[in-house]
Amino acid sequence: MTDIAAPAAASIVVPHLPAERLARRVVTGAVPTKVTTRSPFDGSPIAELPESTPEDVTSAFARARLAQTAWAKRSVRERAAVFLRFHDRVLERQAEILDIVQTEAGKARKHAFEEVLDVALCSRHYGRRAAGYLRERRRAGALPVLTKAVEVRHPKGVVGLVSPWNYPLALSIGDAIPAFVAGNAVVMKPDTQTALTALWAQDVLIDCGLPEDLWQIVLGDGPVIGTAVVEGADYVGFTGSTRTGREVARRAAERLVGASLELGGKNAMIVLADADLDRAAEGAVRACFSSAGQLCVSIERMYVHQDVHDAFVDRFLGRIQAMRLAPGYGWDTDMGSLVSRRQLDAVTRHVDEAREAGATVLVGGRARPDLGPLFYEPTVLADVTPEMAVCAEETFGPVVSVYRYTEEEEVLTRANESAYGLNASVWTRDTRHGEALARRLRAGTVNVNEGYAAAYGSAGAPMGGMGDSGLGRRHGAEGIMKFTEAQTVATQRLLPIAxxxxxxxxxxxxxxxxxxxxxxxxxxx
Missing domain, CATH: 1.20.5 (Single alpha-helices involved in coiled-coils or other helix-helix interfaces)
Structure with missing residues (x-):
């Protein structure tokens, strides 16, 4: 096993966070129960946040419905203008939100910046394109000339969103933007650990012109408050585990409301024999270890052609050994912390069980309490076999398994064997051939010569999963149309259809x- 020369932990200067002011935006009763959130970097307390009750969720929906009626009467362009202002404000005030995201999620600053980029791109895209997506469209009528048919789009009403802790800005307001622009209100339950991030976005959006009651934020235990959000919504958006996603889908189906679910992934990367190995190795570091691997589209399986396997692995391991792991708020860190003890335990279990069953740890493979209570080294495993949990189960941490292959048909079969189908990556100098292979991979997004950012950052293109990775898409036309109801208005002229x-x-x-x-x-x- 090769060691990682990470810098020793330094003292952390924690930025001032407006936690007390933001906490007052949570929908709660008069004397709520409070929970203390703690920094993944060092375990220090961040904020005392109030917890909502099911009755608070009911109240939040009532206020949201009143606000939504007036909001829906505004033109699409007027609604979109709020988010064009928000685009500018997020970029101007990015230092504030980077501090909050890092404090709550423990990620490196450059990985927190990915969320700022995503929200800016999403705001600009729907700010500019929503009117076109939602405009009335003439459709072919039953009888040419005699029948006029028009498709009209109406907002669903109040959208319920349950957002996760791993990308607390991008997966909270990033998902809410198209819902708002389409004319809906939103009741959201962010993960309590990263709630300040969503509350900050809400605060800024209100300054940009979003009506105060249109976005309601509730906090609390997922099975209680999350369930109440799902059961009160006219449409449900959920990002999280496949197990919980199935339950969300069941509850939505019982009420005959739609749902969009982005769930787990066991994403594959394929390195072809003609790949630029330096570029592929550099891209693999980003693909595997951004946000410490706590990213639904991160790479956890890597298939490398036999002819270039050793040369690629040498380059990959060399770059990992040079990674800088540390807590803190500077731009000079390559990977931060895991977010919770639960995540650390899951990563440790996968690696330790694989090692005991015969897997080889090429680099990493251990926790780093000298850096912080939840740090774990970027880890590469070889000799992984199907009976090991790390082979097929989502790890959701900084762990990737490397496999050899010889034939393209073989590697396509192996990459597609997973029950998941969220993201994949292909590396080759022949991009036309890479694109052809991409079309044969069972994944909602496939990146050629990139790990995940090319597809995810293309705000005009749909992003989501197949199989156990979920239902529906975010981004692009599908990302906003799902928050609308289609209505056909047909007018018959001159002659009846009889x-x-x-x-x-x-x-x-x-x-x-x-x-x-x-x-x-x-x-x-």
Whole structure:
């Protein structure tokens, strides 16, 4: 095993956070129970946050519904203008939100910055494109000329969002933006550990012109408060584990409301024999260890062609050995901390069980309490076999397994064997061939010569999973249309759709049959 020369832990200067002011935005009763959140960097307390009750959730939905009625009456362009202002404000005040995200999630600053970029891109995209996505559209009528058909889009009403801790800015307000622009209100339950991030975004958005009651934030235990959000919503968005996602889907289905679910992943990266190995190794570090691997689209399985396996692994391990692990708020850190003891235990279990069963730890493989209570080294495993949990289960930490392959058909089969289907990555100098392989991978997004950022950062393109990785898509047209109800308004002119002028029903049927044949011949759509 190769050691990682990480810098020793330094004293952390914790930035001032407006925790007490932001906490007052949580929807609660008069004397709420409070919970203390703690920094992953060193375990120090961050904030005392009030917890909501199911009755508070009911109250939040009532206020949100009143606000949504007036909001929906505004034009799409007027609603979108709020988020174009928000785009500018987030970029101007990024130092504040980077401090908050790092304090709550324990990630390196450059990984927190990915969230700022995502929210800015999403705000600009829907700020500019929403009017086009949502405009009324003429559709082919039942009878050419005689029937006018128009598709109209209406907001769902109040959207319930349950957002996770791992990307607390991008997966809270990033998911809410299209819902708001489409004319909805939002009741959200962010993870309590990272709630200040969502509360900060809410505070800034209100300054940008979002009506005060349109975004309601509740906090509390997922099975209680999360369930109340799901059961009160007109549409549900959930990001989290596949196990919980199934329960969310079941509850939404019982109420006949729609749901969008981004769930787990066991994402594969394929390095072809002709890949630029230096570029691939550099990209692999980002793909595997951004946010300490606590990213649903991060790479956990790596398949490298036999002809370049050793050369690639040498380059990959060399870059990992040079990584800088540390707590703190500077830009000179390559990887931060895991977010909780639960995550640390899960990562430790996967690695230790694999090692005991015969896997080889090429680098990393241990916790780093000298850096902080929840640090774990970036880890590369070889000789992983199917019976090991790390082979098929999502680790959600800084761990990747490396496998050799010889034939493309073999590697495509192995990459597609997972029950998950969220993200994948292909590395080759022949991008046309890489794109052809990408189309054969069972994943909602596939990146060629990038790990995840190319697809995820393309705000106009859909992002989501297949199989056990979920339902629905964020970003692009699907990312906003899912928050709307489609309505057809059809107007019949001159003649009814019935036998006219004394025709018998049989004559009318023969006339329609002839008309249909003529329209097909004339290629009428």
């Amino acid at each position: 036998a006219p002028f004394g025709m018998t029903d049989e004559q009318w049927a023969r006339s329609l049959t002839l008309s249909l044949r003529i329209m097909k011949t004339l290629r009428v759509r």
